[in-house]
Amino acid sequence: MAGINGFLRAAAMLALVWVPAAAGAQDAQYPIVIKHALGTTVIEEKPERVATVAWANHEVPLALGVVPVGIAAAGFGDPDGDGLLPWVEARLKELGAEVPALFDEGDGIDFEAVAATEPDVILAAYSGLSRADYETLSMIAPVVAYPDSPWATDWRAMIRANATGMGMAAEGEALIDRLDARIGEVAGGHPELAGKAAMFITHLDASDLSVLRFYSDNDTRVKFFADLGLTSPQSVRDATAAGQYAGEVSAELIDRFDDVDIFVTYGDENLRQRLLSDPLALQMPAIAKGALVMLGNDAVGTGANPTPLSIPWVLDDYVALLADAARKGE
Known part of the structure; x- marks a missing residue:
């Protein structure tokens, strides 16, 4: 969240949830x-x-x-x-x-x-x-x-x-x-998110897309999706070992994730372009449609793992990114 206007907006949102000293x-x-x-x-x-x-x-x-x-x-x-x-x-x-x-x-x-x-x-x-x-x-x-x-x-x-x-x-x-x-x-202002299935991928190496590592329903990032009206794809649940907060699959099986509407991961524009040009990655419909949320090493990327003080700080910006991806995936 850059600039003085963003800082002031974040401070105002935090004031809504903080308890006075x-x-x-x-x-x-x-x-x-x-x-x-x-x-x-x-x-x-x-x-x-x-x-x-x-x-x-x-x-x-x-x-x-x-x-x-x-x-x-x-x-x-x-x-x-x-x-x-x-x-x-x-x-x-x-x-x-x-x-x-x-x-x-x-x-x-x-x-x-x-x-x-x-x-x-x-x-x-x-x-x-x-x-x-x-x-x-x-x-x-x-x-x-x-x-x-x-x-x-x-x-x-x-x-x-x-x-x-x-x-x-x-x-x-x-x-x-x-x-x-x-x-x-905030979520109520974005009805396009309701019912969409989102998958949260961990860090991907743009030079090696052979393995997809993802967060499961047990991870707080994915649990936060439900707060925003999103759902967890059945394909992700099927690929998750019991009790684990993360899992991985070979990219050769990426077509199994055809029920994913929004693809969320940490990465930059280089990774986005790599995904959009990789024939194997494009077998996932969400990637083929460009329904991607790329999170960086910034406030929104960090706040995607929700915590008491980060939620009001990044919520508007994070939901806006998800909503934009949802629209591209339609």
Whole structure:
């Protein structure tokens, strides 16, 4: 989202969902018991110092007016390389807060850095924590892990789990309601999306289109399609292994995906032209019709994986790209 007008529009949309910094948590009953895929976490009293690990978990406390003591630094989609995505930086400024400690997770979780922040709770509802990661973090503070599977927690479940871990379950539900209202408003303005089947391809190499790697119905990017009125193609569901958030098929089988209306992937104009000129790729009707959404290393590309603060920031632009592709596919 480029230019001052885009920034102001994004800031205005964020104001619709943020909770004022002064908003306090409603009374929670302690101890709070949270069951998740890696066990059960008990939080004996209201956490005062909140740390987060992995992707985007820090957006829940920030959206609820709480500044974490430490967060994972953004490893991609960060335009200026300061470790903060634009909507996170904007929210910190709105709260008048200093940047929290940034954990470098390029080689995995930095347990020493997390411990140094002395947290009362560690939020990781959207993550890929291993059993060893969870047990090590649990020696530092109670950990809110993913409810079901690694990297499969949708944005609503992430808000619910992390907000509950903060003793702010009611505030989390209110945030979900506000985001749902905004999504419904924007998606409702694009009826051409209703019922269209979208496939989300992972990163493609323009020089090698021999394998199609895709996100499954278990991934948050694909789950977000349903919020926008889109459906998941049966061909994608058939090609997905049980419980997996991603899969892959040989491009020689690309004609099986003839029920795909919109093809979404990360890439530039070079990749678009490569797809449109490849005889094998053109066997997928969505590609042949040019019903392509090419996402870059920018706010919209990053925000296609929906999170509490990115949704209002990129929603209008992302839906517009999908709607344009839907029209081309008709």
